[in-house]
Amino acid sequence: MRLVIALGGNALLKRGEPMSVEVQRRNIRAASVALAPVIRAHSVIVTHGNGPQVGLLALQAAAFTSVPSYPLDVLGAESEGMIGYLLEQELSNLLGPSVPLATLLTQMEVDPRDPAFLHPTKPIGPVYTADEAEAIKDRLGWQMVQDGAKLRRVVPSPAPVALMERKAVEVLVQTGVTLICAGGGGIPVAREPNGTFAGVEAVIDKDWASELIAKLMRADGLIMLTDVDAVKSDYGTPHARNIRSAHPAALSSLSFDAGSMGPKVKAGIAFATATGGFAAIGALTDLDRILSGEAGTRISTLHEGILYGR
Amino acid sequence: MRLVIALGGNALLKRGEPMSVEVQRRNIRAASVALAPVIRAHSVIVTHGNGPQVGLLALQAAAFTSVPSYPLDVLGAESEGMIGYLLEQELSNLLGPSVPLATLLTQMEVDPRDPAFLHPTKPIGPVYTADEAEAIKDRLGWQMVQDGAKLRRVVPSPAPVALMERKAVEVLVQTGVTLICAGGGGIPVAREPNGTFAGVEAVIDKDWASELIAKLMRADGLIMLTDVDAVKSDYGTPHARNIRSAHPAALSSLSFDAGSMGPKVKAGIAFATATGGFAAIGALTDLDRILSGEAGTRISTLHEGILYGR
Numbered sequence: 001m002r003l004v005i006a007l008g009g010n011a012l013l014k015r016g017e018p019m020s021v022e023v024q025r026r027n028i029r030a031a032s033v034a035l036a037p038v039i040r041a042h043s044v045i046v047t048h049g050n051g052p053q054v055g056l057l058a059l060q061a062a063a064f065t066s067v068p069s070y071p072l073d074v075l076g077a078e079s080e081g082m083i084g085y086l087l088e089q090e091l092s093n094l095l096g097p098s099v100p101l102a103t104l105l106t107q108m109e110v111d112p113r114d115p116a117f118l119h120p121t122k123p124i125g126p127v128y129t130a131d132e133a134e135a136i137k138d139r140l141g142w143q144m145v146q147d148g149a150k151l152r153r154v155v156p157s158p159a160p161v162a163l164m165e166r167k168a169v170e171v172l173v174q175t176g177v178t179l180i181c182a183g184g185g186g187i188p189v190a191r192e193p194n195g196t197f198a199g200v201e202a203v204i205d206k207d208w209a210s211e212l213i214a215k216l217m218r219a220d221g222l223i224m225l226t227d228v229d230a231v232k233s234d235y236g237t238p239h240a241r242n243i244r245s246a247h248p249a250a251l252s253s254l255s256f257d258a259g260s261m262g263p264k265v266k267a268g269i270a271f272a273t274a275t276g277g278f279a280a281i282g283a284l285t286d287l288d289r290i291l292s293g294e295a296g297t298r299i300s301t302l303h304e305g306i307l308y309g310r
Numbered sequence: 311m312r313l314v315i316a317l318g319g320n321a322l323l324k325r326g327e328p329m330s331v332e333v334q335r336r337n338i339r340a341a342s343v344a345l346a347p348v349i350r351a352h353s354v355i356v357t358h359g360n361g362p363q364v365g366l367l368a369l370q371a372a373a374f375t376s377v378p379s380y381p382l383d384v385l386g387a388e389s390e391g392m393i394g395y396l397l398e399q400e401l402s403n404l405l406g407p408s409v410p411l412a413t414l415l416t417q418m419e420v421d422p423r424d425p426a427f428l429h430p431t432k433p434i435g436p437v438y439t440a441d442e443a444e445a446i447k448d449r450l451g452w453q454m455v456q457d458g459a460k461l462r463r464v465v466p467s468p469a470p471v472a473l474m475e476r477k478a479v480e481v482l483v484q485t486g487v488t489l490i491c492a493g494g495g496g497i498p499v500a501r502e503p504n505g506t507f508a509g510v511e512a513v514i515d516k517d518w519a520s521e522l523i524a525k526l527m528r529a530d531g532l533i534m535l536t537d538v539d540a541v542k543s544d545y546g547t548p549h550a551r552n553i554r555s556a557h558p559a560a561l562s563s564l565s566f567d568a569g570s571m572g573p574k575v576k577a578g579i580a581f582a583t584a585t586g587g588f589a590a591i592g593a594l595t596d597l598d599r600i601l602s603g604e605a606g607t608r609i610s611t612l613h614e615g616i617l618y619g620r
Contacts, residue, residue: 021380056377057370057388064373067366070331074392078367081391082384084415085497085509092474093506102478103415105394164402168412168487175481187395196403199395 001220002043002173006210007031008226009049009184011284012083019056019126025086031225032090034287039095039178045169045213048087049206050079050184055125055153057082062140069140072155073187073199080105080183087180100177107164108186108204108212109197114158121258122157122203123147156202160186160209163216164197173217185209211267215274222271223291224264225284231256231265231297233308244309245298248272251306268299276301311530312353312483316520317341318536319359319494321594322393329366329436335396341535342400344597349405349488355479355523358397359516360389360494365435365463367392372450379450382465383497383509390415390493397490410487417474418496418514418522419507424468431568432467432513433457466512470496470519473526474507483527495519521577525584532581533601534574535594541566541575541607543618554619555608558582561616578609586611 012027013019038044054075061069070078084103092101120143127150128136136142136153144151163169163186172179185204189197207224214222230242233254243251248269256262261281268279282289282296289295322337323329348354364385371379380388394413402411430453437460438446446452446463454461473479473496482489495514499507517534524532540552543564553561558579566572571591578589592606599605 019377021378021384056374059376060367060370060374063375064366064370066369067329068331070392074331074395077391077395078388079391081387081389081394081415082380084391085384085387085417088415089417089499089507089509100475100477102475105391105398105413105415107395107399165410165412167410167485168482171481171485171487172478175477177478177481189399197399199399 002217003038003221003223004045004047004210004214004217004219005035005038006206006222006224007046007048007284009051009053009206011225011227012048013052014227015127019052025090028086029090031284032087032094034284035091036094038287038291039091039099043173043176044178045173045217045219046087046178046180047182047206047210047213048083048180048184050076050083050203051122051124052126053083054079054184054203059125071199072201072203073189076184076187076203077105080187084180084183091178101180102172102177103180104165104168104172106181106183106186107189108160108182108209109162109164110158110188110190110200110202110204111161112190112200116158117156117202120154120156122155122205123152124155124203125153127152157205158188158202160204160212163212164189166216169213169217182206182209182213205263207263207267211271214271214277220277222268222277222279223287224268224279224281225287226264226281227283229283229286229295231261231281235261241308242310243297244307245300245303246306247301247303248299251299272299272301312527313348313531313533314355314357314520314524314527314529315345315348316516316532316534317356317358317594319361319363319516321535321537322358323362324537325437329362335400338396339400341594342397342404344594345401346404348597348601349401349409353483353486354488355483355527355529356397356488356490357492357516357520357523358393358490358494360386360393361432361434361513362436363393364389364494364513369435381509382511382513383499386494386497386513387415390497394490394493401488411490412482412487413490414475414478414482416491416493416496417499418470418492418519419472419474420468420498420500420510420512420514421471422500422510426468427466427512430464430466432465432515433462434465434513435463437462467515468498468512470514470522473522474499476526479523479527492516492519492523515573517573517577521581524581524587528585530587532578532587532589533597534578534589534591535597536570536574536591537593539593539596539605541571541591545571551618552620553607554617555610555613556616557611557613558609561609582609582611
C-alpha cells in the first residue's frame with residue numbers, strides 16, 4: 001500500500017514540555033519507532049506539523065533584535081529543515097542504509113483571497129500567561145487566543161491548493177524513496193499579480209496538506225496521527241463515544257472542534273470521498289493497530305453509517 | 311553537460327551587509343539571474359554555503375534564553391531550509407513551472423577523528439568589535455579569530471566523506487530535476503560506536519561537499535562561485551596575477567589562503583585529478599563567461615602548467 005502518514009506537531013513537541021532539542025529528539029525517536037515497521041512494509045510519505053517549532057523560531061528571531069525577524073514563510077522553511085533532519089536521522093538509524101530516505105523542502109500554493117487570512121486560527125509556539133501575552137502583543141503585535149487557562153499565538157491557516165515540488169515528490173516516491181515532506185503543511189506561497197510566487201505570513205494546516213499530497217500521489221490511505229485514540233462524538237460531554245469507523249457522508253453530519261479534530265475529520269472525509277481510499281485518525285502509539293483496523297477511527301466509503309466502539 | 315555550481319554563503323549575504331531577509335532575498339535573486347540561463351542549457355546541481363546565515367540562527371537561538379540553543383547540526387538544517395527556500399523560489403520565478411526544481415535536505419558523514427575538530431577554521435555569522443566578541447566569549451564560549459580589524463566566530467570544518475541521501479540525489483538528477491542540495495556543505499553527522507549516526511558541532515566546507523557530489527554524480531564540471539574574479543598567485547602582493555587556467559599538478563605547487571581560496575583550489579584540483587572533468591573558480595556575475603572559458607580560473611588535466619592572464 002501507499003500511505004501518507006501525518007504526524008502532529010504536538011506529537012513531536014508536546015504541549016507544556018520544555019522546547020529543548022533533547023525533548024524534541026526523544027519524541028521524534030518515539031514517533032520513528034512507531035513508523036519504522038510500517039515503512040518497511042509499505043510505500044510511505046511522512047508529513048508533519050510544526051506549530052510548536054515555528055513558534056519557537058519566531059520567538060528566537062524576535063529575541064535577537066539586531067536583525068528584523070524573518071517572515072513566517074521563511075521560518076516555516078527553517079522548521080522543515082529542523083524537524084525533517086531530526087526525523088530523517090532517527091528513521092535512518094532505525095531502518096539502516098538499505099532503506100533510502102529523503103526530506104524535501106515543500107512549498108504549497110495558497111489562494112491570497114482565502115478567508116483564513118481574515119480569521120487567524122492556527123495556534124503556534126508555547127502558551128503564555130496573560131501578562132506574558134500582553135507584553136508580546138505590545139512588542140510584536142502577535143494575535144493571541146485563549147488556550148485553556150493560558151494564551152497562545154494564532155496565525156492564518158489557509159488551504160493548500162497546489163504542491164510546488166510535485167515532480168520531485170512523484171519521482172522520489174515512484175523510485176521507492178521514503179519521503180519526508182510538507183513539513184508544517186508546506187511553506188505557504190501565493191501567486192502575485194505578475195505571475196511570480198511569494199511567501200505569505202501563514203501556517204498551512206498539515207492535515208489538509210497531507211490530504212492534497214495523498215490525492216496527488218494516489219495513496220491508498222491517509223493516516224493522521226495525534227495524541228487522542230480516536231475521533232469522538234459529543235467530545236467533552238458525558239455522552240462522548242469513540243467512533244470506530246464511518247462512511248464520509250455520515251461523518252459529515254457531525255461537528256467537531258475547529259481547532260484540532262475538525263480539520264482532521266474534514267480532510268479525512270475529503271480524501272475518502274474523492275479517492276475511494278481510506279483515512280484513519282488515531283494515536284501515534286497505536287499506529288500498527290490503526291493499520292489493522294483495531295484502533296483509531298477509519299473513514300471510508302466501504303463503511304455504512306457510523307460505528308461506535310471502545 | 312552536468313554541472314555542480316557552488317554559491318558562496320558570502321555571495322548570498324555579503325560581509326558587513328545587514329542580515330535582513332530583504333538583503334538576502336535581493337542577493338539570492340541576483341545569483342538566480344546568473345544561474346537561470348545555465349540551468350536552462352545544462353543539468354545543474356546547485357550547492358551553497360551558509361556561514362553568515364547559520365551564524366545568525368545561532369545568535370537568534372542564543373538571544374532567546376528560555377530554551378537552550380540547539381546544536382550546530384540542527385541550526386545547519388534550519389539554514390538549509392531558509393536558504394534553499396529563498397533560492398528555489400527565486401529560481402522558480404525566473405524559470406517557470408516547466409523547469410522542475412527541488413531542495414533536498416542533505417546530511418554529510420564526517421570522520422569524528424578529523425583533525426579539523428581540534429582546529430576550528432570556518433568563520434560563521436557577523437563580525438564583532440573586540441568588546442562584543444569578549445562579551446560573547448564570556449556568555450557563550452564561542453571561539454573567535456581576527457577578521458580584518460574585527461573578530462568573527464570560528465567552528466570546526468571537517469571534510470565530508472559520504473553523502474547520506476545519495477539515492478535521492480541520483481534519482482532527482484537523473485530524471486531532470488534541478489536540485490538544490492548540500493546547503494552549508496551539508497549537515498555534519500558522524501557514526502557513533504553503536505553504528506548509528508548523530509549530528510556533530512561543525513560546519514562542513516561547501517566546496518568540499520560540492521566536490522564530493524560532483525564526483526558521485528559524475529559531473530562534467532564543478533564551478534565554485536565567489537566574490538573574486540579569479541584565483542590569483544601572490545595574492546595581496548604587487549606581483550599578484552590572475553590564473554586563467556592550470557593543470558591540477560601545476561596548481562598544487564602554489565599555496566593559497568587557507569580561509570577562503572585554499573579550499574576552493576584544493577577541491578578543484580581534487581575533482582579535476584580524480585575525474586578528468588574541469589573545475590572553475592570565479593565571480594558569480596561572470597558565470598556565463600566562466601562557462602565559455604573567458605573568465606575565472608579553470609583547472610583541468612587538459613591544460614598544461616599555469617596560464618596567467620588578465
